[in-house]
Amino acid sequence: MADGQFVIIDGNELSFEEGETLLQVAARADIEIPTLCYDERLSPAGACRMCLVEVEGSRLMQPACSFKATGGMVVRTQTPKVERNRRFLLSLHMADTEQDRERAEDANPSRIFDLADVHGTAGCFPKVEQKRSGRPQDVNKFIEFRPERCINCSLCTRYCEQIEAVSAITLAGRGAETTISTADAKSLTDTTCELCGGCVAVCPTGAMTEKPALAYGKPEKELEKIRTTCNFCGVGCQLDLNVDREANRIVKATSPPPGTTVNDGSLCVKGRFANDFVHHEERLTSPLIRQEDGSFREASWDEALDRVVSGLQGIADRHGEDALAFISSSRCTGEENYLFQKLSRAAFRTHNVHQCAAT
Numbered sequence: 001m002a003d004g005q006f007v008i009i010d011g012n013e014l015s016f017e018e019g020e021t022l023l024q025v026a027a028r029a030d031i032e033i034p035t036l037c038y039d040e041r042l043s044p045a046g047a048c049r050m051c052l053v054e055v056e057g058s059r060l061m062q063p064a065c066s067f068k069a070t071g072g073m074v075v076r077t078q079t080p081k082v083e084r085n086r087r088f089l090l091s092l093h094m095a096d097t098e099q100d101r102e103r104a105e106d107a108n109p110s111r112i113f114d115l116a117d118v119h120g121t122a123g124c125f126p127k128v129e130q131k132r133s134g135r136p137q138d139v140n141k142f143i144e145f146r147p148e149r150c151i152n153c154s155l156c157t158r159y160c161e162q163i164e165a166v167s168a169i170t171l172a173g174r175g176a177e178t179t180i181s182t183a184d185a186k187s188l189t190d191t192t193c194e195l196c197g198g199c200v201a202v203c204p205t206g207a208m209t210e211k212p213a214l215a216y217g218k219p220e221k222e223l224e225k226i227r228t229t230c231n232f233c234g235v236g237c238q239l240d241l242n243v244d245r246e247a248n249r250i251v252k253a254t255s256p257p258p259g260t261t262v263n264d265g266s267l268c269v270k271g272r273f274a275n276d277f278v279h280h281e282e283r284l285t286s287p288l289i290r291q292e293d294g295s296f297r298e299a300s301w302d303e304a305l306d307r308v309v310s311g312l313q314g315i316a317d318r319h320g321e322d323a324l325a326f327i328s329s330s331r332c333t334g335e336e337n338y339l340f341q342k343l344s345r346a347a348f349r350t351h352n353v354h355q356c357a358a359t
């Protein structure tokens with residue numbers, strides 16, 4: 001084989017395509033290289049240095065997430081030097097965010113501690129003085145930014161720019177004062193932000209977090225994830241309802257990992273944040289039937305469905321089937337809409353059926 005077609009990673013001869021990074025080539029061969037600021041949906045930033053590996057002939061270690069493979073390159077990902085760097089970096093990041101795991105994971109899980117479980121640390125370093133400014137005047141109801149936990153990985157700003165195409169947030173300031181800000185440090189609701197919460201989903205430290213869940217006060221790791229289909233529109237995004245079983249409450253919604261469902265790790269503002277209606281005290285929990293005097297009374301599902309059938313059949317008998325019209329909602333799933341048109345066409349024999357997303 002010609003030199004130009006292969007790299008050697010940990011002794012494995014691996015083929016690659018022009019432009020591929022060492023991380024991509026290694027991942028295909030199930031060689032795991034830890035990352036903190038990498039997301040395969042985004043252009044690499046090379047910000048965290050967790051993915052540094054040894055490349056033969058290179059004096060410095062190189063970031064696998066952005067370093068391109070070239071023919072004949074010899075790479076080592078598990079040497080004592082590489083492992084020492086990982087432990088050292090994790091201790092540094094902890095000193096810059098939160099060194100106590102329980103506090104670090106008071107809301108969202110911490111990728112730093114997950115990595116420390118695997119690679120260890122170099123001990124507890126003195127806490128770094130916090131110079132990043134927050135946005136205390138940001139009165140948006142959904143997203144909290146805690147500057148003391150930010151490690152400037154720029155996952156949130158890259159997500160906002162490259163996936164949401166909004167660029168509501170940016171890295172601002174210099175050196176130790178570099179922080180995540182908006183134009184003129186305005187509230188997110190006074191910017192182009194769509195409150196999609198993608199910045200929260202990608203943040204590895206909990207610096208970006210959900211305000212309602214933070215106020216609720218139970219960490220994500222103590223909640224049970226229930227996979228479901230969002231019913232705000234017909235796209236079929238999958239989301240995980242994070243449920244407090246003891247209180248029987250939905251605390252928040254999170255997106256399943258990128259690459260696993262149709263929404264590829266993203267959600268919109270409704271899917272991510274509009275779930276408190278489930279527990280609203282005025283929410284209907286059983287069918288209501290209108291009585292002779294116009295008031296409603298509670299009924300069983302069987303009784304309510306019988307009433308609907310006899311009402312619709314009565315109209316069809318008196319005025320013909322085309323006197324009926326069936327209008328469904330884009331909030332239903334594709335399957336529900338299919339059944340609805342089947343009800344119209346097969347049971348009531350009319351083509352008067354429509355759905356709001358079709359207009």
Ligand code: SF4
Nearest residue numbers: 160193194196197199
């Ligand atoms: S919520 Fe979405 S649009 Fe707003 S800053 Fe975060 S990623 Fe950008």
Ligand code: SF4
Nearest residue numbers: 150151153154156203
């Ligand atoms: S807020 Fe989170 S995602 Fe954004 S730069 Fe800071 S640590 Fe990274």
Ligand code: FES
Nearest residue numbers: 046048049051065
């Ligand atoms: S993952 Fe490569 S530098 Fe952060």
